Amino acid sequence: MKRxxxxxxxxxxxxxxxEAKAFAKHNFPAIILERTEADGKPSxxxxxxxxxxxxxxxxxxxxxxx
Numbered sequence: 001m002k003r004x005x006x007x008x009x010x011x012x013x014x015x016x017x018x019e020a021k022a023f024a025k026h027n028f029p030a031i032i033l034e035r036t037e038a039d040g041k042p043s044x045x046x047x048x049x050x051x052x053x054x055x056x057x058x059x060x061x062x063x064x065x066x
Contacts (some may be wrong), residue, residue, distance in 0.1 A: 026048040
């Protein structure tokens with residue numbers, strides 16, 4: 001079973017976070033989820049988003065992983 005899932009205009013599974021990030025950057029907006037197991041049951045948790053957000057350091061809205 002793949003460890004990461006990118007939920008964008010379509011959902012695609014990946015073995016590594018780097019693969020998931022690369023895919024997400026070409027499929028705006030996207031959410032990267034990581035597969036975890038709690039009490040022997042699989043679940044997904046959000047790791048990153050590739051979407052608009054306010055970048056405090058730049059003082060402007062940007063599209064990036066956050």
